[in-house]
Amino acid sequence: MTIVAETTSSATELTMAAALNRALRDALADDERVLVFGEDVGRLGGVFRVTDGLADQFGEARVFDTPLAESGIVGTAIGMAMNGLRPVVEMQFDAFAYPAFEQVTSHLAKMRNRTHGHVQLPIVIRIPYGGGIGGVEHHCDSSEVYYAHTPGLRVVTPADAADAYSLLRQSIESPDPVVFLEPKRRYWNKQQVVPSRGDDLGRALVRRGGTDVTLIAYGGPVATALDAAEAAEQEGRSVEVIDLRSLAPFDDETVCASVRRTGRAVVVHEASGFCGYGAEVAAQISEQCFHYLEAPVLRVTGLDIPYPPPQLENHHLPSVDRILDTIDRLQWDESRPAED
Amino acid sequence: MPSRTAATQAGTAAQGLLPTDVPISLIDADARACSDDDWKMPDELRLLKLYRGMVLGRRFDSQATALTKQGRLAVYPSARGQEASEIGAVLALRPHDWLFPTYRDSVAITARGVDPVEVLTLLRGSWHCGYDPYEHRVAPQCTPLATSALHAVGLAQAARMKGEDTVVLVMLGDGATSEGDTSEALNIAAVWNAPVVFFVQNNGYAISVPLAKQTAAPSLAHRGIGFGLPGLRVDGNDAAAVHACVSRAIERASAGGGPTLIESMTYRIEAHTNADDATRYRDQHEVEQWLARDPITRLRRYLLDRKLLDESKIDALDAEADTAAAQLRERMNADVPADPDELFKDVYAEPTTALRRQRAMIDAECRAGAA
Ligand SMILES: Cc1ncc(C[n+]2csc(CCOP(=O)(O)OP(=O)(O)O)c2C)c(N)n1
Ligand SMILES: [Mg+2]
Numbered sequence: 124m125t126i127v128a129e130t131t132s133s134a135t136e137l138t139m140a141a142a143l144n145r146a147l148r149d150a151l152a153d154d155e156r157v158l159v160f161g162e163d164v165g166r167l168g169g170v171f172r173v174t175d176g177l178a179d180q181f182g183e184a185r186v187f188d189t190p191l192a193e194s195g196i197v198g199t200a201i202g203m204a205m206n207g208l209r210p211v212v213e214m215q216f217d218a219f220a221y222p223a224f225e226q227v228t229s230h231l232a233k234m235r236n237r238t239h240g241h242v243q244l245p246i247v248i249r250i251p252y253g254g255g256i257g258g259v260e261h262h263c264d265s266s267e268v269y270y271a272h273t274p275g276l277r278v279v280t281p282a283d284a285a286d287a288y289s290l291l292r293q294s295i296e297s298p299d300p301v302v303f304l305e306p307k308r309r310y311w312n313k314q315q316v317v318p319s320r321g322d323d324l325g326r327a328l329v330r331r332g333g334t335d336v337t338l339i340a341y342g343g344p345v346a347t348a349l350d351a352a353e354a355a356e357q358e359g360r361s362v363e364v365i366d367l368r369s370l371a372p373f374d375d376e377t378v379c380a381s382v383r384r385t386g387r388a389v390v391v392h393e394a395s396g397f398c399g400y401g402a403e404v405a406a407q408i409s410e411q412c413f414h415y416l417e418a419p420v421l422r423v424t425g426l427d428i429p430y431p432p433p434q435l436e437n438h439h440l441p442s443v444d445r446i447l448d449t450i451d452r453l454q455w456d457e458s459r460p461a462e463d
Numbered sequence: 464m465p466s467r468t469a470a471t472q473a474g475t476a477a478q479g480l481l482p483t484d485v486p487i488s489l490i491d492a493d494a495r496a497c498s499d500d501d502w503k504m505p506d507e508l509r510l511l512k513l514y515r516g517m518v519l520g521r522r523f524d525s526q527a528t529a530l531t532k533q534g535r536l537a538v539y540p541s542a543r544g545q546e547a548s549e550i551g552a553v554l555a556l557r558p559h560d561w562l563f564p565t566y567r568d569s570v571a572i573t574a575r576g577v578d579p580v581e582v583l584t585l586l587r588g589s590w591h592c593g594y595d596p597y598e599h600r601v602a603p604q605c606t607p608l609a610t611s612a613l614h615a616v617g618l619a620q621a622a623r624m625k626g627e628d629t630v631v632l633v634m635l636g637d638g639a640t641s642e643g644d645t646s647e648a649l650n651i652a653a654v655w656n657a658p659v660v661f662f663v664q665n666n667g668y669a670i671s672v673p674l675a676k677q678t679a680a681p682s683l684a685h686r687g688i689g690f691g692l693p694g695l696r697v698d699g700n701d702a703a704a705v706h707a708c709v710s711r712a713i714e715r716a717s718a719g720g721g722p723t724l725i726e727s728m729t730y731r732i733e734a735h736t737n738a739d740d741a742t743r744y745r746d747q748h749e750v751e752q753w754l755a756r757d758p759i760t761r762l763r764r765y766l767l768d769r770k771l772l773d774e775s776k777i778d779a780l781d782a783e784a785d786t787a788a789a790q791l792r793e794r795m796n797a798d799v800p801a802d803p804d805e806l807f808k809d810v811y812a813e814p815t816t817a818l819r820r821q822r823a824m825i826d827a828e829c830r831a832g833a834a
Pocket of ligand 2: 670
C-alpha cells in the first residue's frame with residue numbers, strides 16, 4: 124500500500140488539465156530529450172488545452188503539430204525513441220487512437236522483448252478517454268483493456284489532479300512505453316496540487332479506509348466510488364476505496380491486502396463488463412483471497428453496448444445508486460459459506 | 464476557380480517529382496553500358512564490390528533455403544533474383560546511416576555486416592531479432608507490412624533534431640505500398656523534409672497477388688508526387704543503376720534535400736517463401752524471362768568484357784561464398800538450446816510480480832521435466 128501524504132508548502136489549486144500541463148512543462152524543462160507532438164497540440168494547445176502554451180515556451184522544434192495520422196504519430200515516435208528521444212504524444216480522443224493500434228501492439232509493446240532489451244521505447248501515449256461529458260459517438264470509449272491486455276505496455280490512469288501530475292511525470296521517466304489514459308470528465312475538477320513526482324508508478328492507492336467492503340475503481344469512476352462510500356457510511360457500512368492508478372501492471376498486493384481485511388469486493392468501471400478489467404480483478408481476488416471472501420466479487424460496469432448517445436449515457440455509467448445496490452447484494456445476512 | 468498564380472506554383476512544385484518514362488538503367492540486360500547523361504556509372508572498385516556482394520548474397524540465400532529443407536529454419540523468404548536491388552541499395556549506405564529491412568532482406572542485412580547466424584535467428588525460431596540493432600544500425604526485420612516506414616521517418620527526423628548526418632533507408636515491397644502506413648510515412652517524411660530513402664522493391668507479387676491488383680497508379684514511383692517527394696524508377700536488376708540512384712538519394716537527404724521514393728523494378732524468382740507454391744498463380748514462362756535478366760550474370764559479363772574481372776577472380780569469389788555458406792551451415796546445425804528464462808527478461812525494464820511468478824512456474828516445470 125502506498126501512503127499519499129507528502130507535505131511541502133507549494134500547493135496550488137489546479138484542474139486535472141492544468142496539472143497535466145504543468146507535468147509536461149516540467150518534464151520538457153528538465154529533460155531536453157522530451158518532445159510533445161500530436162494533432163492540434165501546438166498553437167491551439169490541444170482540444171482539451173492540456174498542451175496550452177507549451178509550443179510558445181519550448182518552441183516548435185519540441186512541441187509541434189503533426190499531419191493527421193495516428194499510426195504516423197506513434198510510428199514516428201517509435202523511430203525517435205530508437206534514436207534516443209522521449210516522445211510524449213497525444214491521441215485526440217480514445218476512439219481516434221485505434222488507427223495507431225498496430226503500431227502500439229506490434230511494435231511499441233514488443234520492441235524491448237524482440238530485441239533482447241537492446242531497443243527500449245520510453246514513449247508516453249496520452250489518450251483522453253471515457254464518457255460522462257455528453258460527447259457524441261466515437262468520443263467516449265473506455266479503451267483501457269485493449270492496452271492492458273498487451274504485454275509490454277504500462278497502462279496508467281489518474282483519478283485526480285495531484286495524481287495526474289505525479290503519474291505523468293513518472294510515466295515520462297519510465298523506461299517502458301506507457302499508455303496514459305486521462306479521464307475526460309475529471310479534466311476540470313480542481314484540487315490542491317503539490318507538484319511532486321513521487322515514486323509509486325505501478326502501485327494502487329487506498330483513497331479511503333474502511334472495514335466492511337472494498338470498492339476497486341480507476342479513472343473517472345473513482346470519484347463516484349468515493350461518493351458511494353460516503354453514502355454507505357450514512358447507512359452504517361464502512362467502505363474502503365482503492366484507486367488502481369496502474370492497470371498494467373496490476374497491484375494485486377494492495378488490492379488483496381484490502382480484500383483479506385474486508386472480505387467483500389466490488390469492482391467499478393465504466394467500460395463494458397464483458398471481458399472488462401473487472402473480470403481480471405475478480406479473478407485475481409478469487410485466486411488469491413478465496414478463503415477470506417464472504418460473498419462473490421461483484422462488478423458495476425458499463426453495459427455491454429457501444430457507448431450510448433449523450434441523452435442516454437447516464438444509464439451506462441456506474442452511478443452511486445448502482446454501486447450502493449451492488450454493495451447491498453454482497454450477502455450480508457447469509458451465514459458462511461455463501462454458495463448457491 | 465484556382466488562380467493562375469496558384470496553378471503556376473503547383474506546376475513549379477511538381478517539377479522533378481515524376482519518374483522518367485523508362486526505368487533508369489546503366490547496364491542493360493545484354494550487359495552493355497547505357498548512355499545516360501543524368502547518371503554516372505559507379506567506379507570500378509564499386510562495381511567489383513557490388514558483384515562480390517551479390518555473389519555472397521546469392522550463396523547465402525540458397526544456403527538459407529537449403530536450411531529450411533533440413534528443418535533448421537522454420538521458413539525462409541528468398542530474395543533470389545533481387546540481389547542487384549538488395550546489394551545496390553545497401554552498399555550505398557554510409558556507416559552512420561540506418562537500414563530498416565523487411566523479412567525479405569536478409570541478404571541486405573548480411574551485406575551490412577550483421578552476422579548471418581544472428582540474421583537467421585528470427586527464421587530459426589530461437590528468438591525474434593537476433594542482432595543488436597545499434598551495432599550495425601540495422602532495425603529489426605519488419606514483418607507487419609509498411610509499419611517500419613514510420614519508424615524510419617521518426618529515426619531520421621530525430622537525427623536531424625540532434626544535428627546528426629544520418630540518412631535512413633527503408634525497404635518495402637510492392638504490396639506494402641498499399642498499406643496505410645506507407646502513405647502516412649511518405650506524407651510525414653515530405654512534410655518534415657526528413658532524410659529518408661523509401662526503397663520499394665517491386666518484385667511483381669505480394670505473395671500471389673500481382674501488381675495490377677495492387678495499384679492503378681502509372682507506376683509506384685508516381686506515388687511520390689502526390690505527397691510532394693520525387694519518385695525514381697530504376698532497373699532493379701542493374702546493380703550499378705540501383706547503386707547510383709540510392710547513393711544520390713542519400714546525398715540529397717544528407718544535404719537537407721528531403722526524402723526520395725525509389726521503385727526498383729525486379730522479380731522474385733522463388734516462391735514467396737519455401738512454404739509457398741508459386742505455380743498456383745504464375746506462369747513458368749514469366750519466370751524464365753526474368754531468369755534471362757539475371758543481375759549477377761549481367762554484371763559479370765559487363766566486368767569480364769572490360770577485363771575488370773577474370774575467370775580466376777570469379778572462381779576465387781565463388782569459393783569464398785561456398786566457404787561462408789559451409790560455415791553458416793555448420794553453425795546453424797549446432798543445437799543451441801533456447802533458454803526459457805529469456806521469455807521474461809525483456810518484457811518490461813523490470814519483471815512485474817506476475818512475470819516473476821510465471822517464471823518460477825516455468826523454472827519448476829523445467830526442473831520437473833529434467834528430473
Ligand atoms: C500488415 C500485414 N498484412 C499481411 C501480412 C502477410 N504478408 C506477409 S508478406 C505479404 C506480401 C507482401 O508483399 P510485398 O510487399 O510485395 O513484399 P514481398 O514479399 O514481395 O517482398 C503478406 C500479405 C503482413 N506481414 N503484414
Ligand atoms: Mg512483392
